Amino acid sequence: MRHAFVAGLLWLACPGLAVAHGGVSMEDDSCILRIGPYRAHFTGYQPERRATQEFCEDIPELGRAIIVIDFIDEELRAMQVEFRLLRDVRLLGNNARYEQLGSEKDIQQATLLQREAQAYPRGTVHVEQEFPAGGRFIGLVRARDPQGGEALVSVFPFSVGVTSYWKYLPWFLLVLGISGGLVLLTGGRPVAGSPAQADEPPPRQPE
Numbered sequence: 001m002r003h004a005f006v007a008g009l010l011w012l013a014c015p016g017l018a019v020a021h022g023g024v025s026m027e028d029d030s031c032i033l034r035i036g037p038y039r040a041h042f043t044g045y046q047p048e049r050r051a052t053q054e055f056c057e058d059i060p061e062l063g064r065a066i067i068v069i070d071f072i073d074e075e076l077r078a079m080q081v082e083f084r085l086l087r088d089v090r091l092l093g094n095n096a097r098y099e100q101l102g103s104e105k106d107i108q109q110a111t112l113l114q115r116e117a118q119a120y121p122r123g124t125v126h127v128e129q130e131f132p133a134g135g136r137f138i139g140l141v142r143a144r145d146p147q148g149g150e151a152l153v154s155v156f157p158f159s160v161g162v163t164s165y166w167k168y169l170p171w172f173l174l175v176l177g178i179s180g181g182l183v184l185l186t187g188g189r190p191v192a193g194s195p196a197q198a199d200e201p202p203p204r205q206p207e
Contacts, residue, residue: 031056031057032072033069033141033156035076035143035153036152036153038071038072038143039073040070041069041070042056042067042156043068043070044059044065044068045066045067045068046059046064046065046066047064048063049061049063057158058160059131059159059160061160062132062133062160062161063130063131063132064129064131065128065129065131066126067125067127067128067129068124068125068126068127069083069124069125070123071120071124076120077119077120077121077122077123078119078145079119079146079152080118080119080143081117081125081142082117082118082140083114083115083139083140084107084113084115084139084140084141085112085114085127085137085138085139085140086101086107086110086111086112086137086138086139087110087112087135087136087137087138088110088135088136088137088157089109089110091136092138092157095157096157098153098155101155110138112129113129115127117142117144119146131160131161133161134159134160134161134162135161135162136157136159136162137157137158138155138158139156140153141153141155141156
């Protein structure tokens with residue numbers, strides 16, 4: 001029973017370690033952007049601020065940022081891919097969905113940067129943007145097969161220059177779950193050799 005309870009605590013704590021922002025998530029230590037059934041590597045850089053440090057989703061500081069999307073699935077190279085950066089004018093936050101962005105006119109009005117739809121035969125989309133002020137933004141990728149068909153869409157919300165302590169919550173829950181599990185497994189008894197056990201008085205000898 002105790003083992004089951006500990007497993008439950010860890011299950012509650014661990015999923016948050018891979019919390020996704022829209023179409024972007026962590027998989028095997030890589031930042032993956034999902035565009036319909038297809039995948040691409042997503043990487044953010046701030047060379048003037050953080051040298052070669054890579055970011056997944058949120059951009060920590062103001063200034064120039066570079067976003068690189070590398071197609072993993074070859075099918076994306078033959079598609080017409082459009083990329084936009086939008087201001088999160090509707091305050092949708094990390095749960096933003098494509099249908100919440102509004103009409104095409106609404107999307108155009110919120111657009112900060114746009115790369116018109118085009119093919120990327122080398123499989124890499126490279127975008128640079130200056131962020132003089134912090135806030136919430138939304139990345140939008142739309143890919144369409146040149147032979148026709150419905151557009152594949154990916155939306156990834158992110159922040160710039162915003163310190164969020166919520167991202168540390170999963171680690172706090174993980175530590176809390178492990179600590180609680182150890183207490184249950186030991187029944188609250190101090191572990192052998194611990195300072196708490198060393199402070200206990202020696203057992204009395206019978207007279």
